[in-house]
Amino acid sequence: xxxxxxxxxxxxxxxxxxGGEGIRLCIQCGTCTASCPNADKMxxxxxxxxxxxxxxMREEVLSSNAMWYxxxxxxxxxRCPRGIKQTGLMHAFEYLAVREGLSYAGTFTPTMYRxxxxxxxxxxxxxxxxxxxxFYIVSNPFRAWRMIPIAINLLRRGRLSIRARRLTPExxxxxxxxxxxxxxxxxxx
Amino acid sequence: MxxxxxxxxxxxxxxxxxxxNWSARAVSKVLDVELIEMxxxxxCGSTPSGAVDELGAYCMAARDLALAEKRGLxxxxxxxxxxxxxxxxxxxxNGYPHFMAKVNEALAAGGLExxxxxxxxxxxxVLTTDVGYDEIADKVKTPLSGLKLAPYYGCQVVRPHFxxxxxxxxxxxxxLITTLGxxxxxxxxxxxxxxxxLIISEEDVALDLIRKLxxxxxxxxxxxxxxxxxxxxxxxxxxxxxVNRKFKTSxxxxxxxxxQLIGLAFGIEGKTLGLNTNxxxxxxxxxxxxxxxxxxxxx
Numbered sequence: 120x121x122x123x124x125x126x127x128x129x130x131x132x133x134x135x136x137x138g139g140e141g142i143r144l145c146i147q148c149g150t151c152t153a154s155c156p157n158a159d160k161m162x163x164x165x166x167x168x169x170x171x172x173x174x175x176m177r178e179e180v181l182s183s184n185a186m187w188y189x190x191x192x193x194x195x196x197x198r199c200p201r202g203i204k205q206t207g208l209m210h211a212f213e214y215l216a217v218r219e220g221l222s223y224a225g226t227f228t229p230t231m232y233r234x235x236x237x238x239x240x241x242x243x244x245x246x247x248x249x250x251x252x253x254f255y256i257v258s259n260p261f262r263a264w265r266m267i268p269i270a271i272n273l274l275r276r277g278r279l280s281i282r283a284r285r286l287t288p289e290x291x292x293x294x295x296x297x298x299x300x301x302x303x304x305x306x307x308x
Numbered sequence: 309m310x311x312x313x314x315x316x317x318x319x320x321x322x323x324x325x326x327x328x329n330w331s332a333r334a335v336s337k338v339l340d341v342e343l344i345e346m347x348x349x350x351x352c353g354s355t356p357s358g359a360v361d362e363l364g365a366y367c368m369a370a371r372d373l374a375l376a377e378k379r380g381l382x383x384x385x386x387x388x389x390x391x392x393x394x395x396x397x398x399x400x401x402n403g404y405p406h407f408m409a410k411v412n413e414a415l416a417a418g419g420l421e422x423x424x425x426x427x428x429x430x431x432x433x434v435l436t437t438d439v440g441y442d443e444i445a446d447k448v449k450t451p452l453s454g455l456k457l458a459p460y461y462g463c464q465v466v467r468p469h470f471x472x473x474x475x476x477x478x479x480x481x482x483x484l485i486t487t488l489g490x491x492x493x494x495x496x497x498x499x500x501x502x503x504x505x506l507i508i509s510e511e512d513v514a515l516d517l518i519r520k521l522x523x524x525x526x527x528x529x530x531x532x533x534x535x536x537x538x539x540x541x542x543x544x545x546x547x548x549x550x551v552n553r554k555f556k557t558s559x560x561x562x563x564x565x566x567x568q569l570i571g572l573a574f575g576i577e578g579k580t581l582g583l584n585t586n587x588x589x590x591x592x593x594x595x596x597x598x599x600x601x602x603x604x605x606x607x
Contacts, residue, residue: 136362137400137407156501160513188513191355191392192501193467197475206468207396213359231509232356239357240364243350245318251508258509269546273324276585278542284322290348293418294371300417301367304410 129177135308136211141203145169151195151205161185165195165205168212181221186212187228218306227258238283243294246283310438312429313376314343315394317387317538318351324546325387325538327582331567332386332431334580338447339439343384346375352393355505366407367414369397374415374422386431386567388537392464394428430465432536432566433472436480441487449575451489452597457569458495458530458561459485460521462502462540475499481534481566488573497524502543511550518543519551522559531593533563541565545587562590572597 133139145166152164163171163185172180186209195205217229234254239245248270255263273279286294320329336343349372351357357365373394376383385391401408402424412421435444459481467475476499482492502521503514521544525533535541545563552558563586571581572594583590 137404156517157513160510188506188510190463190501190504190506190517192463192504193392194463194476194501196468204468210355210358210362214362217360226510228506228509229359231505232359235354235356235505236360236365239351239353239368243348244322245351245354247319247323254508262511269550272549272587273546276587278324278326278546278585280322284318286348286350290350293420294350294368297367297371297414297418297420298364301364301411301414304363304414307362307366307407307410 129175129180130173132215132308133172133208133211137307138204138207139211141201142169142172142208144201144203145173146201148200150198150200151203154194154198156192156194157188157190160188165209169203169208172212178221180212181216181219183212184225186210186216187226189213214307227254230254230258240294240298242283243286243291244284246280248279248281249283309340309342311342311344311381312384312434313379313381313426314345315349315352315372315376315383315385315387315390316345317385317390319538319542320386323538324542325565327585328386328538328541328565328567331565331571331576331581334576335435335567335570335574338574338576339435339443341434341439344379344381346372346383349375352390354389354393358393363410363414366397366400366411369393370401370411370415370422371418371420373397373426373428374420376426377422382427382429382434384429384431384434386536386538386565388430388462388464389539391428391430391470392467394426395470398424398426398428430470430472430536432465432480432484433470435570436484437472441483444484444570445487448488448573450573450597452485452569452573453489455490455593455597456493456529456531457485457490458493458525458528458533459498460495460525460533460535460540460544461499462535462537463499463504465536466499481536484566485534485569488569490569490573493525493530494528495525495530496528497521502540504539504543507543507547512554514543515547515551515554518547519555519557522548522551522557522561526559526561530561532590533561534566534569535563536566548588560588562586562588562593564590
């Protein structure tokens, strides 16, 4: 008789994501946590997050702030003695959390990522000025105010372009067609 | 002549790191490296896109790779984030045939196909591995004698694994500095994170990481930092005053792109290399390369 527990479903979900299957190999040595520059900012350390995921604690994992403090520095990934792609797991947790609408967790990083993705998809390139202005307005306008000195320094040295780099209309619609199609394919797994 | 498909990335082409693009092109010319910029490339998606919509992000990166594949050349980018994203895309597409099929289904909507054959390289890899230190040394006109430089690699140029250098104790940039006549300083945090894009959403967290890097560099005697990534440069340079204010420090370390440094040693004009775009001015530090007498009198 097949017993389908909560744990099996979440772990299966992760294993279906390319690179996610390594989660089964974790021996809880804690090397990832010890290597992480931001482990102290996380509600759950990287190793705890893996243990929780394997215990089927889907909601707790996806509503943690931990993955949003991942810097994608890949130190954990190169050090893991079991060859787990830890950084990839963090990205998978982020993506699943966004899909579930669980992506605030007390940090504006998810909002920032969404703003970035919005511009990158719509224009095919990332206008740093537009993206950052948009992000500060939707997250915390006070921060936009505080950013002015930095923005002026960058502007004065020609490092802040107001105008975005544009692709040709044909290339933009090609990218759009690809992304529209991707949206119908049901995610990575 | 060596030929490459060139992918400058958003930051180096139109963003805060234009000087990186300019200097990369200028030194490539001297080294007989032909950078053929891809037409109509799109943003690689970087880390944020993958976190929001993983499949969409892979498809964005795959469109660029499919366009590059048509040319059959290695693709080179000066941006560490683009470097890691394209390599990740290659790893997963080639490692999971069903995933490759799915991404190709999306690409087909744009009349494209990707077979997974494009080798994506970082500019540091191409210049130190393909061109090599000897050829670079041959072109040095103004050795950077006496200049103490902290070689800052950051993360995504060497991690997770790209083969051309060690993921935690890289040496290629150290060797390059020596080749140019400069002095690479001891820099224990040379491959540690600058905070990346969290400088935007979690400024305090990133400022703390930047402070540690500046402290490690300056306490080991560096007069200047050398970077290989647009975001590392912006974080260390544009936010240095913020670090000083927050931690009551007084760092004044110019942060140069490694291509600007090569250009200086090749005798290329500062303006061509975009040295005027640096926020912490490198003028004073570079003075003694160009003006050894005034250096001797001021010290």
